[in-house]
Amino acid sequence: MAMTLIIGVFMLLYGLYCYLVRPLNRVKNLGDLGFFFGHPEPKGKYKEMQIERMKKLRVLGDIPPVFPNGWFRIAETDDLKPKQVLPIVFMGQNLTLFRSENGSVHVINSYCPHLGANFSVGGRVVDNNCIQCPFHGWIFSGETGKCTRIPYSNSDKIPEKATVPVWPVVEVNRHIFIWYHCDGIPPTWEIPQIPEIDTGEWTFRGRTEHDVMCHIQEIPENGADLAHLHYLHIIGINEGCDITKMELSKKPSIRHVWNGSWEPEQEPNKHIGCMYLEHFLTVFGIQVPGTYVKLKAMQIGPGIVHMIFDFGFLGKGIVFQTVTPEDAVHQRVRFVMYAQTTALYAKIFMLSEAYQFERDIYVWTNKRYVKNPLYCKDDGPIAKHRRWFGQFYTDNSPRLNKDGSLTDRPKSLNDVNDW
Known part of the structure; x- marks a missing residue:
């Protein structure tokens, strides 16, 4: 009985210790x-x-304008494993974050330009750094946003407009950051490494x-x-x-x-x-x-x-x-x-x-x-x-109208479409 009590107290103290240092x-x-x-x-x-x-x-x-220009954190490194896809909410938009087979990270707009399926729900990482639409299987590069393959099509010609906007991303200090600039300017400064x-x-x-x-x-x-x-x-x-x-x-x-x-x-x-x-x-x-x-x-x-x-x-x-x-x-x-x-x-x-x-x-x-x-x-x-x-902020930074709408929709650097 005494030994059982000692073991019980030890287990209790060990559990408390694990909780305190977690x-x-x-x-x-x-x-x-x-x-x-x-x-x-x-x-x-x-x-x-x-x-x-x-x-x-x-x-x-x-x-002031509601979306300033700069780098913004969207995930921690440990949140995203190779070939994993994560939904991201950023500046009022649904974006898709994924990690390629070789470990690089990519962010694209979530909706396929074919028939509008959401890459974050059922999309798959294929061909190392590409994402495949869950609806018809169209495949888009995470680096350029261009469609690289349409699996069921017998034609070698891919529609010229078959692209999805991509966003600049960087992985530093075990965090993943996305760049936004309302004037389409690429990153002008780097995040210091620790x-x-x-x-x-x-x-x-x-x-x-x-x-x-x-x-x-x-x-x-x-x-x-x-x-x-x-x-x-x-x-x-x-x-x-x-x-x-x-x-x-x-x-x-x-x-x-x-x-x-x-x-x-x-x-x-x-x-x-x-x-x-x-x-x-x-x-x-x-x-x-x-x-x-x-x-x-x-x-x-x-x-x-x-x-x-x-x-x-x-x-x-x-x-x-x-x-x-x-x-x-x-x-x-x-x-x-x-x-x-x-x-x-x-x-x-x-x-x-x-x-x-x-x-x-x-x-x-x-x-x-x-x-x-x-x-x-x-x-x-x-x-x-x-x-x-x-x-x-610049003159083009999105502002909030009185009806709750925005003066302009935040876009990635290569997004020229009016969605």
Whole structure:
């Protein structure tokens, strides 16, 4: 009996250990947080109705163009195995991502130009880097988009217009990115490679993912809005992330202390802006050992942030923050961590980061964009950040009309069709 008890306790402790060191995988979908409809909180279908109603009544303000130019993350490397096909939602469109037999990645528009079948549903990777339509078997190159074979046709002549638009993609830092430019300009800058990931010095430590209902510019603008750190993000994560239930104006016993700055870089790196941040935690005014962190957050284009951390004796690492516009005011935000820290410390850090970020989601989900805000002396370089971010728009960048339509449909570089 005693031995059985010892084994039981051991198994329980081992299970707890495995849970604590398992990489964080926190996913919050639209509706899970960020909405407030009073008390008691509506549930189920009634909550879904309230969210749809809010979408119609919400005041967006005089927002900038909804789709900036740049690289955007669409998947992690481990999401896509050789010959695998994945559906992608990007800028209000269905796209198809697939990996060739030799490992290269390709993105094409999802609909076959023959009779409109969806490559993402039943399409097959063939001939190394081509995709085959599930309806009639037409085969298209992932590199050029041109039809290479029509299996049932006895004619060697393939229709000249038998092509499907392809999108520029790159695979770096164990992520897959897609390029968009409203003027059809090919990539003008590269995503910096992190050698510690390629060498395995920094290992995968977890991820979080959130659906956010806001304009894309609102999210990176937080990096220059230093004043909100000293109000919304002072209170410890012990009080959660729901700002409708938090006493934000009180003096907390557990307190985050922030000191930061933001500056844009110059040519040839004008597409990069950098936030420098120091942070530590206090309990009743006493600094907690092991909580001091130095951060350099590089905003690379409109949708990528490399957060490079120095945790002191606990090691170093990076968190990739990516913002991908799935629709005009619907963003998918992901945080993925690679570090040399212990698994438990990384999990606590990622969870703390998620709670702080989720407080912002409550604000972004319900706010309107103010084109000409009122500033006070200590607001931080918000205006400078807006001028910097403006470089990712041109006169042809799609805007949102009052009826919810777009002034123009985002296209790949070789898409000349009016779909």
